[in-house]
Amino acid sequence: MTSTLISSPHVPRVNRVDRVMLQVLLALVPGVLAMTWFFGWGVLVNVTLAVGFAVIAEALVLLLRRRPVLPALGDLSAVVTAVLFAISVPPTLPWWMTLLGMLFAIVLVKQLYGGLGYNPFNPAMAAYVFLLVSYPVAMTSWLAPELLSGIDLSFGDSLAMILHQVLPAGVDWDAVTAATPLDEMRTQLDEQLTIAEIRDQSALWGVFGGRGWEWVNAAFLLGGAYLLWRRTITWHIPVSMLAGLLSLATLFWLIDPQTHPFPAFHLFSGAAILGAFFIATDPVTATTTRRGQLIYGACIGATVFVIRTWGGYPDAVAFAVLLMNIAAPTIDYYTQPRVFGHGRERAR
Amino acid sequence: MAKDQGYLPLVTEGLWHNNQALVALLGLCPLLATTTSATNGLGMGLATTAVLVLSNVTISLIRNLVRPEVRLPVFVLVIASFVTAVELTIQAHFYELYLVLGLFIPLIVTNCAIIGRAEAFASKNRVDRALVDGLAMGVGFTLVLMALGALRELAGQGTLFYQAHLLLGEAARGLTMTLGDDFQGALIAILPPGAFIGLGLLIALKNLIDKWASLFARWRARHTAPAAAEPSLG
Structure with a gap:
């Protein structure tokens, strides 16, 4: 029987960035589910779009900067930024605003300052403020909770709303949105x-x-x-x-x-x-x-x-x-x- | 810099290598505040150029009469006189542009680029060189103002040279371009943060071009040097 000798420090767990980010993502799950329950599928559509845009933007900038792409994507920080952004914006936000927001967050706020660990500002919040200042109307028209409007928007309806800004027949904006x-x-x-x-x-x-x-x-x-x-x-x-x-x-x-x-x-x-x-x-x-x-x-x-x-x-x-x-x-x-x-x- | 190298170095300095806005980062107050559209940027740039040329020439003319102890107050006095003249001219001939640029025209007095050129160049050089320097620096500044204004106007409003007729007369109405009626501009570009972001991007672009130029020069030197060396062997 052999025993290996390990010198100190005896750290039980390596505190890696991707583990931290994964914990944050896990902790966001109940909140995202609750938002989907009350505000409809638009929340999940926004999260998916934002994560996609953020990962693509991060990969492109890393390629331009000639940095290794996969390790930086694997730390999940861009995903966390995207999810935080997506749950801060209204579930009706047009898709191109999500794209603009993610480009701003990842390219300008994060990567131009040197990437993860060097950015002085929180990328998700900077993108949120950028959109809020630029497009105040779209950014402040929230969906009413479903139990208030009584209108159940299906997944397809939410998708159409985000991609083309059209509502199902017989429904107008005033009925589904609320302050x-x-x-x-x-x-x-x-x-x-x-x-x-x-x-x-x-x-x-x-x-x-x-x-x-x-x-x-x-x-x-x-x-x-x-x-x-x-x-x-x-x-x-x-x-x-x-x-x-x-x-x-x-x-x-x-x-x-x-x-x-x-x-x-x-x-x-x-x-x-x-x-x-x-x-x-x-x-x-x-x-x-x-x-x-x-x-x-x-x-x-x-x-x-x-x-x-x-x-x-x-x-x-x-x-x-x-x-x-x-x-x-x-x-x-x-x-x-x-x-x-x-x-x-x-x-x- | 040697005294008599011709005017070309002065011009390249003013337009590119020592651009007052992109390299020296002087005159940021009017640069950031008035570039909400290409027209405003052009107007402000022309006004600044006029003051810069006039003050450079005047200060170069009186450079041997002014005692060094009092030179700064004298420079400011000269600049202020020309600014007042320019302001009255704009008010008389381009009244609507005057309303837009408003407070920033008198503030040309405090534009560091102008007193900077007076102190660093005009007070030490001949009149003709001071004139060329003022012109080059002014045009360089104007180009940056116009580029930044165009950038912000395009991103924020979806137009280019909107209201150009206020500055250039009725013939310039056709200069105005729009990106289409349903273009939704990002308002932030017109607001002050947009000026800082836009200027940062312009400076980055300039540095990138410089980098490419030096890479290209090195590449060309490597590829032409042997060819140039061959005839001397023969």
Whole structure:
């Protein structure tokens, strides 16, 4: 009987990029399924299209840069970018906008800066903002949850909508689209209605968030819990981001509950949960020190609340994440932990 | 650079190797702000070129009269006078273009490219050379402004030389091109981020062309050198 001698360090598992990305993709499954349940096949069509475009774009750029193609594709980072992008955009988005978004994300935001690990901005969110600024109408016309519109769009209908922008006979856009809960809340508040009135007159509200949206967000929360359990992400960024958002929301809700929605609404109506667990935690663009992650997350949460309440757009996760992406290196610089054995006078 | 090399080096410097917008990255404020369309870029570029030529010539003329201690205020005064003249001219003859370019025409005073040429070139060189330098630098700047404006206009609006008649007269109406009515432009190209992205792409393009040119030159040198060497052997 022979025994092999292995020297230290005894690391049980190699932390490879593709494993991390695979965990993220697995954790996204419940959320994507919930979105498909509430918003129809368009979600899955968008995910498929985006993944295809992203992989092709990445392969082409890698060929142009004369870099090995297969290892870079195999790390699945382009796939994660594509899926995050596809679930952020409306399920009716014309296919060529998805193509534009993926080209922007992969070519300009990721590869021109040097590829995975070098991009200062989150590619999926940069592409989302690029489209939101460029095509505001297409990017804000969301499908109504199916249980609200009562119209069941088949797979073929969704495909026709995305490829040719045509709806099945007898259905018009107003019947299938609806304002998102955040959008609705914002417009109604602008018209001087109180929260109680808004909740009474609109069918968009569910138990603790927007109808449909609350369960989508609960599914993303489940996926986030899975990521925490697998230790793919640490608790610092999600918890501090949600805490930043919730503390401001609670404060203003306590001051005036008739003009500021209750805190759970902020969590379960937009992209807050998705952003906290899947987007803000992107290891490339987030801060790396523990203290820095707490600051980074809290600032994202606070920015989300500020933009939602006083800004020009209904939701703000993408803007908040991009803004803090720029600040991440500075935060890291000022929160470097003290090296053991060295004095306090560092980083002057 | 030696003093009397002819005008050609000045021209290539201004148009390409030391292009104020693509290489020196000077005058970015008007470059980024006014290039929302090819017409605006052309108008702004022409105005800047006029100021640049006039100020270069004037500063070269007075270069021996001005004491070095006060040269910068004098340069700014000269430039400001010409900017005011150009602004009034545009206001008088191209009023609608004046409304579009608006605040940015007076801001030509603070265009670093102009005071940069005054300080680095005109105050040290003869009048004729200062004139050529101002013209070359100005045309180089104008070309970049027009290229960036065309790029942003095409991507954002699907047109080219929209409203060109404001600048070039009624005959230029036919210059306007469109990509079709159902073209949905990316609005971001017209907004400020589009200017930064577009300028970045133009700089990348210039660097790429330079790289190809040097590769080509090396290739040609390798293939022509033996041929050139043979006659000397015989």
